Amino acid sequence: MIQKEDWKEISLATRAQILLNYNNLDFFKGDFKLVDIYQENNKKNLDWFYVESEHALVKSAKKTKDGKYNFSFPIEKEQDIAKMDAKSIFGRVGKIDKIIFGCFDIENSKIYRLEKTFYNICKNVKNSKYTLTEDNLRSEKILEVKEDFLNSWKALSKAEKVAKNSKNTRLEGFKGMANFFNWYNNQEKKCAYCGIHVEQIKALGENKKLNNKRSDIRGYTLEIDRMLPKLEYSEENCCMACYWCNNAKTDEFSPEEFKPIARGINEVWNKRLETIWKEGSSFKREFIFDEKSEIWKIDFDKEMNSKTK
Ligand SMILES: [Zn+2]
CATH class of the missing domain: 3.40.1350 (Trna Endonuclease; Chain: A, domain 1)
Structure with a gap:
């Protein structure tokens, strides 16, 4: 219903x-x-x-x-x-x-x-x-209207909201709203850093395993992170990130620098998921940290064109 x-x-x-x-x-x-x-x-x-x-x-x-x-x-x-x-x-x-x-x-x-x-x-x-x-x-x-359509629609609404709130800065790099929507729609709905899936975040929330007081506003949907913060929002420079990774990575770290932090966050999520998982649960019990992901190769350039200059 x-x-x-x-x-x-x-x-x-x-x-x-x-x-x-x-x-x-x-x-x-x-x-x-x-x-x-x-x-x-x-x-x-x-x-x-x-x-x-x-x-x-x-x-x-x-x-x-x-x-x-x-x-x-x-x-x-x-x-x-x-x-x-x-x-x-x-x-x-x-x-x-x-x-x-x-x-x-x-x-x-x-x-x-x-x-x-x-x-x-x-x-x-x-x-x-x-x-x-x-x-x-x-x-x-x-x-x-079928119930399972709603998740698609929510994701699309979220993309629209993100795009609208940042009309000038974010969309230029995506070359327009339509490209942005289509990019967003085709992203796997998991954090590119710690690897948590939206379904798992939802399960943690429903089982009172999240402390974030604002999880009604931020947390249950993935956010869009610029891998290298000085570069613009574009298909090449953006990925999906959970609220916590996005918040921790800020404009400070490159994906390469952030890797050990993401690995730590992954460990915590796995421990929490372990406490709530039961036979027949609709979410996956654990997720393995993707040590070999291409994302960890992304780093600031040789000229240190970064915020830490
Ligand atoms: Zn994450």
Whole structure:
């Protein structure tokens, strides 16, 4: 049973992705590719997404208390919409043929997906709003939400959050949001240093074997570490790291220097996991420290182009 809390972590960008990829709701299956949905003009309306290849705008909404879904439009006066074309309403996005709406009925784990022509929407906008009720939705396409999809979606939301919070510095090196998402999505979800897997972190948390008071915010998902802190965020220079390794490594150490520390952290995790593991547990009992990982070869250059200079 999917809980309301599970949905809180699913960002608007991920919801748009769910609507776009409704044929393949489990994004972790290989061929998932993201289009670059952020356009410059979307800064004011961050919940609209544009898909160039489909000439489509995508937007999702949550159900209000009175059982309605409101989609607000970025226009000031109602009469404007008749005069305006898609371009002047939505700024510099390209051609718009259709708008895809997503209504997320979280209580019932249902997603309604609607595709409407831009013209049809314009006719029915009132006070900058397009409203749908559950009655309107009865005949629409309904997506079934399976519990195991949520982890994929959470990971994607996390990637989106990281990318958004660091728009200028992190994304440049990744050459855009789409590349960043795809990189993130294809990473094995374990710490590149100590080797702990997200499932094991979760098990430690659930068994009260984590002290981190902020583990609701940091800890349960892996973070993105720049292996060499002076280099930019890029596919070549980034890896997944657990909160603890990321926190300890900071901008100070190179992977090579950090190796003995990571080995120590690995030892501690193994001891803690040993205390909670039982026959039939869903997580692995132990994990072996990867002494031969390529990551340990990464070090500061000869010119000591590092923080310790
Ligand atoms: Zn770690």
